[in-house]
Amino acid sequence: MSDSITVRKMQFEFSDEMELVFIEHDPELSFLFLGTWMLLPYLEPYLMRTMRKALSERQDEIGNSSLIHDMQQFCSQEGQHYQQHAKANEIILSIMPEASRLTMVGLLENIESQYKSFSAEQPLEWNLAYAEGFEAYTAAGARTQMELRVFDYMTNPIRDLMLWHIMEELEHRTVAFDAYEALGRGYLYRLRYGVWAQKHFVGLGRQLTAIMLQAFPELVTAHDDAEARRIREAHRKVYLKRTMKNLIGIYMPWYSPGRLKMPPMYEEARAEYDRRALSTAT
Numbered sequence: 330m331s332d333s334i335t336v337r338k339m340q341f342e343f344s345d346e347m348e349l350v351f352i353e354h355d356p357e358l359s360f361l362f363l364g365t366w367m368l369l370p371y372l373e374p375y376l377m378r379t380m381r382k383a384l385s386e387r388q389d390e391i392g393n394s395s396l397i398h399d400m401q402q403f404c405s406q407e408g409q410h411y412q413q414h415a416k417a418n419e420i421i422l423s424i425m426p427e428a429s430r431l432t433m434v435g436l437l438e439n440i441e442s443q444y445k446s447f448s449a450e451q452p453l454e455w456n457l458a459y460a461e462g463f464e465a466y467t468a469a470g471a472r473t474q475m476e477l478r479v480f481d482y483m484t485n486p487i488r489d490l491m492l493w494h495i496m497e498e499l500e501h502r503t504v505a506f507d508a509y510e511a512l513g514r515g516y517l518y519r520l521r522y523g524v525w526a527q528k529h530f531v532g533l534g535r536q537l538t539a540i541m542l543q544a545f546p547e548l549v550t551a552h553d554d555a556e557a558r559r560i561r562e563a564h565r566k567v568y569l570k571r572t573m574k575n576l577i578g579i580y581m582p583w584y585s586p587g588r589l590k591m592p593p594m595y596e597e598a599r600a601e602y603d604r605r606a607l608s609t610a611t
């Protein structure tokens with residue numbers, strides 16, 4: 330069963346004064362997220378191209394009108410996500426030292442061309458397996474973050490950006506899976522290229538994170554004392570354990586995102602961002 334997928338237009342206030350170390354006491358984890366999110370303005374449009382190609386070329390095979398509607402809503406949500414992330418990314422790039430900015434921009438151009446070549450050169454089934462590999466991984470991370478309520482020790486506006494985004498990722502968690510099930514080449518192919526996709530974007534995220542850490546060394550040292558270390562180690566231990574538990578599930582042959590149990594924070598976040606959205610469409 331899929332949830333109703335709402336497209337929420339948000340207006341977050343990003344500024345060059347915003348707290349980049351938005352996870353209390355944890356610059357490395359903050360930069361891991363901020364670095365990885367640099368690729369979203371290239372990755373999410375690629376997911377949208379994949380869904381739109383499936384809709385335009387093989388809609389008859391999908392058959393199910395509610396899945397067709399959900400695939401359209403998926404594209405609209407991802408469109409909002411990457412635009413909000415692009416605004417935050419632009420500000421972060423503008424406050425980076427020039428050398429780091431140039432390295433980052435060079436890598437982002439390379440990433441953009443990789444995703445464009447996947448759309449142009451790979452078969453639709455491969456792109457759908459990539460999409461589901463990304464979506465399953467994101468949904469596992471999103472559940473972990475909500476189950477552990479990591480947002481309690483984050484600061485806005487980046488907290489808002491993350492919570493709104495992962496809540497909508499969970500809202501559309503069944504779409505890439507169901508689209509692959511309708512048009513793909515079965516479990517083993519999905520597993521093979523889904524895992525490839527995860528290695529691919531995690532690898533890119535690592536490279537982007539390294540540039541972020543190099544760009545803001547003073548923020549890393551400013552949060553590095555014994556107390557901060559103790560707190561972040563305790564948080565990370567719990568986080569890692571729960572992530573492993575949620576991630577293992579996505580590789581099982583019986584994995585079905587529609588059957589995942591949602592944490593209480595999911596409905597709380599849906600209600601909160603419904604209320605705060607400039608406009609919504611379901």
Ligand SMILES: [Fe+2]
Nearest residue numbers: 373407410498
């Ligand atoms: Fe997204």
Ligand SMILES: [Fe+2]
Nearest residue numbers: 407464498501
């Ligand atoms: Fe998504």
